[in-house]
Amino acid sequence: MRVARAGLTADRLTRAAAELADEVGFENVTVSALARRFGVKDASLYSHVSSARELRTRVALLALAELADEVAAALAGRAGRDALVAFADAYRDYARAHPGRYAAARLPLDPADLAASASARHSEMTRAVLRGYRLTGDAQTDAVRLLHSAFHGYVSLEASGGFGHQPRTAEESWSGVLDALDAALRNWPSPGGVREA
Amino acid sequence: MRVARAGLTADRLTRAAAELADEVGFENVTVSALARRFGVKDASLYSHVSSARELRTRVALLALAELADEVAAALAGRAGRDALVAFADAYRDYARAHPGRYAAARLPLDPADLAASASARHSEMTRAVLRGYRLTGDAQTDAVRLLHSAFHGYVSLEASGGFGHQPRTAEESWSGVLDALDAALRNWPSPGGVREA
């Protein structure tokens, strides 16, 4: 009786799950919901992905790769402060355009998936940005971590409404924060702290 | 036949759910799991909390209040850089000691719950820290947001293994990051950017 097949593949499922995540939130990405979207029974998906967990992991890996691509494109041909701002804006723009995917990118991955992910590219690109600031060794590592933390923290708080409806918009603060980070990178303190005013 | 009652109340359920969150992860805090822990049927919990959602919200509010208490205690009698480090350490220590509660604190709350939460205290305390740095107006707001972002981002990346097993530990980088934030607060750039070296 059944005529047309839906034409499912692991890749199509992953992409559809990513769209679903952006529409209804990553936590609502479910095997049943995805099957419904394709007009098939949920058991049918298990030939392509082995579990709901694997489906979500695939979305996470897709998001990490997409994000790395966006950032890489934004970074091309820029250096110093321009590179910092381009990186930051690309990062934040991706998170706002694709909230579900971005949430997926924060899924804790087991080491095997992590190694296969684009997260190494993220660190590399952050280090590339820092080449404009003459930071090396431990200071560079710490700066990479500060930038990751600040970017991720900012978009994550912004997404969860942490900045409220105050007069100063999240948009305005963003450039202030980037200015401060740029200044921090240019004046990176030597270990032990700098005590003078 | 049943003799002893479990003695459930909304408060006991909330505290037990918080412990459960720290043990098995916030995403696994479930009405059934909690009922199992008390040796009662899951339906019994619905006299005390109206839904799984409410249970999780209660844990979130508990965590926000506890975190505010810890930070307030750490902040007492300190100013300037000492206050910054005390705030940051209290924040990070809480997140590491209570990963499930901390995850709960990041649950998106609806405005009503948010207003009743301790998150206003968080902003207030951050502003208190900044009094040692002579920041006012928009710069102060931006600095509050940078600190929140950096702290939250750092502990969140640390918790999800984002810092890998690199030679430089998360512990070591933390003090480097705090030094940099301290420097950024002391040298907060004026709007428009500072271009000199």
Next chain:
DNA sequence: CCAGTTGCCTAGGAGGTCTAGGCAAGGTTA
């Protein structure tokens, strides 16, 4: 001491995850 309230119960439906096994369409090989 009896009435009302409270605390936990049983029963059951809806929806999500996942396994086992089946059948039929399409491509492969003789």
Next chain:
DNA sequence: TAACCTTGCCTAGACCTCCTAGGCAACTGG
């Protein structure tokens, strides 16, 4: 062309979580 095998989706069903409705028994207070 026929037999075969693989692939794609199916049904059936077990198990879990969430939540509602309704019930009984044990406390509590007038």
